[in-house]
Amino acid sequence: SSGINAEYGERSGEAEPAKYMGHGICDNVSRSTALTSATNTAGVMLRHAVRLAGELGVAPSDIRGLGVQMGKLRETVQSSVVRKPTPSPVLCSLFSHSGVPDFMGNTDKDVIKGLLADWCKSTGEPLQCDIDHVDDYLLNLLKYGNVSLVEELLRFLRKVIVRNKEKGEEEWSAVFNGSLQRVQRRVQQDFNGILDLPSIHH
Secondary structure: OOEEEEEEEEEOOOOOOOOOOOOOOEEEEEEEEEOOOOOOOHHHHHHHHHHHHHHHOOOHHHEEEEEEEEEOOOOOOOOOOOOOOOOOHHHHHHHOOOOOOOEOOEOOHHHHHHHHHHHHHOOOOOOHHHHHHHHHHHHHHHHOOOHHHHHHHHHHHHHHHHHOHHHOHHHHHHHHHHHHHHHHHHHHHHHOOOOOOOOOOO
């Protein structure tokens, strides 16, 4: 790629989203840059994307979504050596001043547990977009090696779901089991192990 376009969804106003874990009303802002030479190196593209974010001046707490597009693609010969990407502390600081991914703008685990509990107790069946949001957060934590927090949050989520039988135990059990399965795959892939955490039996 020799061109990068970064687009960010910035919170519009002070109102909280009407839908639980939704992004609410956003202003979409974007910025593009041309590279001096084509690259397929993730670190180079990351640096440019982060620089574009800094130029836009969007506060990390106001970011509700982002997208990065690569343009002017060229065919290249792929190396037989596959290098495992390492997380960048620059990207990490873009979303959280504490150096860890945030969940709906929060990094305090007790606050996050409260949000997860509220989600499990919300009316109606769990929405796929909410499930994806939770899974993305857990997988992002694993990228930064925070396995213990992932396990703690999953144990808490399991406890809430098991206790909350009147809201449709089978549906929420399936939600937990799916999230656990995705996390276990990543733990096995990146850390060569699994979490000592059972699924919920129907």
